[in-house]
Amino acid sequence: MAPLFQYGFFDNDASLLIALIIGIAFGFILEQAGFGSATKLAAQFYGRDLTVFKVMFTAIITALLGMFWLGWAGVLDLSRVYILPTYLVPQLAGGIIFGIGFVMGGYCPGTCCVAATTGKMDGWIHFLGMIAGIALFGEIFPLLEPFYSSSSMGQVTLDAYFSVPYGVAVFAVVVIALAGFVVAERVERKLNSIPVAEK
Amino acid sequence: MFKSSPYMNPYVAGVCLGLVLLAAFVIMGRGLGASGAITSVVAVGVNAVSPSHAQGSAFYREYLPENKNPLKDWLVVEVAGLVIGGFISGLFSRRIKLTVDKGANASNRQRLLLAFFGGIIMGFGSKLARGCTSGQALTGGALLSVGSWVFMLAVFASAYAFAFFFRKEWN
Numbered sequence: 394m395a396p397l398f399q400y401g402f403f404d405n406d407a408s409l410l411i412a413l414i415i416g417i418a419f420g421f422i423l424e425q426a427g428f429g430s431a432t433k434l435a436a437q438f439y440g441r442d443l444t445v446f447k448v449m450f451t452a453i454i455t456a457l458l459g460m461f462w463l464g465w466a467g468v469l470d471l472s473r474v475y476i477l478p479t480y481l482v483p484q485l486a487g488g489i490i491f492g493i494g495f496v497m498g499g500y501c502p503g504t505c506c507v508a509a510t511t512g513k514m515d516g517w518i519h520f521l522g523m524i525a526g527i528a529l530f531g532e533i534f535p536l537l538e539p540f541y542s543s544s545s546m547g548q549v550t551l552d553a554y555f556s557v558p559y560g561v562a563v564f565a566v567v568v569i570a571l572a573g574f575v576v577a578e579r580v581e582r583k584l585n586s587i588p589v590a591e592k
Numbered sequence: 593m594f595k596s597s598p599y600m601n602p603y604v605a606g607v608c609l610g611l612v613l614l615a616a617f618v619i620m621g622r623g624l625g626a627s628g629a630i631t632s633v634v635a636v637g638v639n640a641v642s643p644s645h646a647q648g649s650a651f652y653r654e655y656l657p658e659n660k661n662p663l664k665d666w667l668v669v670e671v672a673g674l675v676i677g678g679f680i681s682g683l684f685s686r687r688i689k690l691t692v693d694k695g696a697n698a699s700n701r702q703r704l705l706l707a708f709f710g711g712i713i714m715g716f717g718s719k720l721a722r723g724c725t726s727g728q729a730l731t732g733g734a735l736l737s738v739g740s741w742v743f744m745l746a747v748f749a750s751a752y753a754f755a756f757f758f759r760k761e762w763n
Binding site (some may be wrong): 395396397398401408409411412413414415416417418419420421422423424425426427428429430431432433435436437438439442444446447448449450453454455457458459460463468469473475476477478479480481483484485486487488489490491492493494495496497498499500501502503504505507508509510511512513514515516518519520521522523525526527528529530531534535537538541546547548550551552553554559561562563566570574 | 599600602603605606607608609610611612613614615616617618619620621622624625626628630631633634635637638649650651652664666667669670671672673674675676677678679680681682685687688689690691692693694695699703704706707708709710711712713714715716717718719720721722723724725726727728729730731732733734735736737738739740741742743744745746747748749750751752753754755758759761762
């Protein structure tokens, strides 16, 4: 039965070794996908290169379908997988702020570590900026706390929120992602056919 | 000079990333993350400078467990692995190079300044949202968390809305 750690298959020290291995795989794939480059990541927001969208949604539907099937087969106890609680308005506001930081700085927290480790100076500077931003948040936390804790909805998932079966929600996300890939390929082809002529 | 390898096909990379995420769910019962580990580093730093200040803050205290080393934490070790894995991949594909990544028409000074302020804004936003692209968008997205999907859509919408202002940085 899985999650293995929850069922006591190994202890806390072993879990840290697993963290290291999973982290290495995570960093390796991010770098291979081109996510150690800010110009590659930022191109997403100018429509030239939609790799960010493609990688992210392929990863989401892969893990989602894996969860669904392992849960269905009775191998994985889905209720034992930790879901972050929803705080709707602060997460919406945080996402808007995060998006500005993304297109301005060119990285997200994980990818800036990959950029830094492959020698990008802007990755290092972005990392230092994040340290400062988190410390700033920490320093004014007492002021922010009422907003930070507002609109609490608990651990709520899309299927529960829209009162549809889990399988239906999984199917809908997969269909939307696949449709998104078709659109993404068309947008890239269209936008990239113009600059080639200008070169 | 060795030529660096091309990047991996995005759909192949996505399936690989999804399998790593699925492995984390199956083995640990939790997903991936990044900003949480950086927050641990900040909390440890603040605690080293002024323990009373850190212990007096509800925000830092959450990242400073009493009976164990706060850096001996699952997420911190995972991000240490991420740094190593990124470096190995860079070596493997001959992409390790000291450089500033920017558009052809942007100056280094401008790019580094925007990287710094973008980092500040992003660090702040990730805390307000309780996570980043890894912990919220990717992990929470695959778990169908409502807040994570709201966060993810907000990130994309906002980045597109503000892209116009930073076009000179990337062109």
